[in-house]
Amino acid sequence: MFKKKLKALEYMDWDKVNANDPKHFRKLVVWLEEQKIRHYQIEERGELRNMNSNNWSETFTKYCYDVACPITTEPIDRLEWLVGYAVKLEFQDNYKKYQPITGVSLKEMNKQAGPSVKSSNPLDNLNFYTAEFRNGVETLAKILRVPCHSNHLVTLEACSKVVTRRLNADALLHPSSVVVKGKEFPILETGLGFTLGDSALENAAKILRLLYIQDLRNLQTRINEAIVSIQNITANPKTDTKLGQVGK
Structure with a gap:
């Protein structure tokens, strides 16, 4: 590229x-x-x-x-x-x-995403490009064992995903649920099914496919959770006997 x-x-x-x-x-x-x-x-x-x-x-x-x-x-x-x-x-x-x-x-390229709004949140007033902020991101990445990207904001996004998925309250109570088990999947060694004429593009396509499958699995998990929640409600109906009538 x-x-x-x-x-x-x-x-x-x-x-x-x-x-x-x-x-x-x-x-x-x-x-x-x-x-x-x-x-x-x-x-x-x-x-x-x-x-x-x-x-x-x-x-x-x-x-x-x-x-x-x-x-x-x-x-x-x-x-x-x-x-x-x-x-x-x-x-x-x-x-x-x-x-x-x-x-x-x-x-369209230069237009602003939205109107300028003043926020009282101190995080909105941070300068994300100072040396101090970059050093902080790199320190956090080392603690979380996240590889550092050349763009520190990409590294910060990766750290955010690790914290959200593996350090949330449920994960801390049940750490075994987030520990990866089994052999690594050799994604770069598998066939893509079509050729792009460039090995770098083909590897990128394989990774995107894997991420897409992961998104589908997460979506299916949420659907299953919603179905279970609905079944818990419908499988245990509560009848108000005061509304019943005997005879005429």
Whole structure:
């Protein structure tokens, strides 16, 4: 997907780029800023262009901060975010060209999800992109043994699911009900039933299928619980004998 995005951006060496090579990495970053992102003024790009500088890594870190990159982990993860950001800007600059394909207008893309509402909840006033918040999420993930994602908000969502499913009141009373048993299912080794021409896409499709099956099972469990609740009511009717009449 990384190279496909570069191809869509018309990067000259999209099929040869190696993000692990410092020369390729720095060349790509400079190209993204010069051709697509254009966050800095031309005269401000000097340090970024000086790819042989010993301080280039610090310059890159500052650049990521200036463009509000939320990724603070590996440089490659930051580069991938920059490429995705460049794709977004490319769409905004040429949305009329891509609108017949995507069906999404620029207005729909940028419109707010809802009106701005002031909340008294202190959680709504948190800055989710501070270093302190990221460190807190990483600490929580280590405690829960949740793998950290390059985007700390994705990690936080995973932590939330673990707490909701395995640390709720019922799970704490009956821990054996949430302990996974049996052998791991080799999902990536199973057949998909069709081909997509890309191993990464096929693996993603297998995972999505497994998640869909899990959602269906959860839905069936809720349906069964609803049926049992109704049966408990209908199987034990209470008769009001005061309403009965004997004779005429």
